[in-house]
Amino acid sequence: MDIGWAHAGTSIAASFFASLVECVEALTVVLAVGSGRGWRSALIGSATAVATLLVIVAALGTALTHIPLPVVQLVVGALLLLFGLRWLRKAILRSSGLIPLHDEQAAFAKSSAAMRNFGASQFTWDKIAFAAAFNITMLEGTEVVFIIIAIGAGHSGMLLPASIGAVAALLVVIALGALLHRPLASVPENTLKFIVGVLLSAFGTFWVGEGMHMAWPAADWSILALIAVYLAVALSLVPLCRNQSQGLPLNSRRSE
């Protein structure tokens, strides 16, 4: 294999930094989901997405380049948006007292007790955490696959260096996640759910926009602006709803 080191090095670096951006975006959501809803389901969701991507890459190979990226962005982005806004809506209702916080804790305790009674392990399957982690990893992972193909297709023999760069970015992000997950454990549960709702809604909006060929003012940095405005909207809704919930009898604040 006659690959010039200059070319190979450039491919590795380009793939590493481009993939790092996508991996960090996925990490942000997976960390928040894991801290809020449980690590095992979130990590299984992410691992399943990575495995699914690997199977798709192995099965389709370079035929993947024929799948239009905007279609993937639009479909997965729409799912992320449905999921994220639903989550954010519930977090706002919980924070304002319209849905009690303790209902979910009671449900969790009940299902844990039931699992123990049946002799099963204490692990309770959280499909919401799984789906959130799966969706974001699948979306960002698809981006990484396209980055590898785009960089690797430039010159013959560049697919391997591009893949090495992407794998290195993934390893760096996994190490970052291992470092950050403990400090996140001290954040209150509903605050994390609120943050996850904001993050998923912002990412979903961004990807749907990309899929529709919208020109975001600051490219990927627009995600930060979307996070800020979704957070502002959600935080301003909490006191408005709290006014409505004041004086409600407790038995009327049942979960949806």
Add this chain to the structure above:
Amino acid sequence: MKWAQNILREIYGLFVDDGNFALAILVWLILMRWLTSRSVVAPAAAGIILFAGLALILIESVLRYARRKRQTAEINSNDPGR
């Protein structure tokens, strides 16, 4: 076939718990897709319009839920026989 129905119900439940809310989001996305594909909206403004519509849908849904909750509670408190 019951297992397939259960799986589909689970998947549906992941994305939808208030049908009107989910439907409003989908209708807004389809409308934005239609508007951008016909260049009715400038690409630079489209992102802001997309977000504004989604934020309004969220605000309306949350406030509607809060209002409905209050009305139900008021009806129940005025009718002690219930």
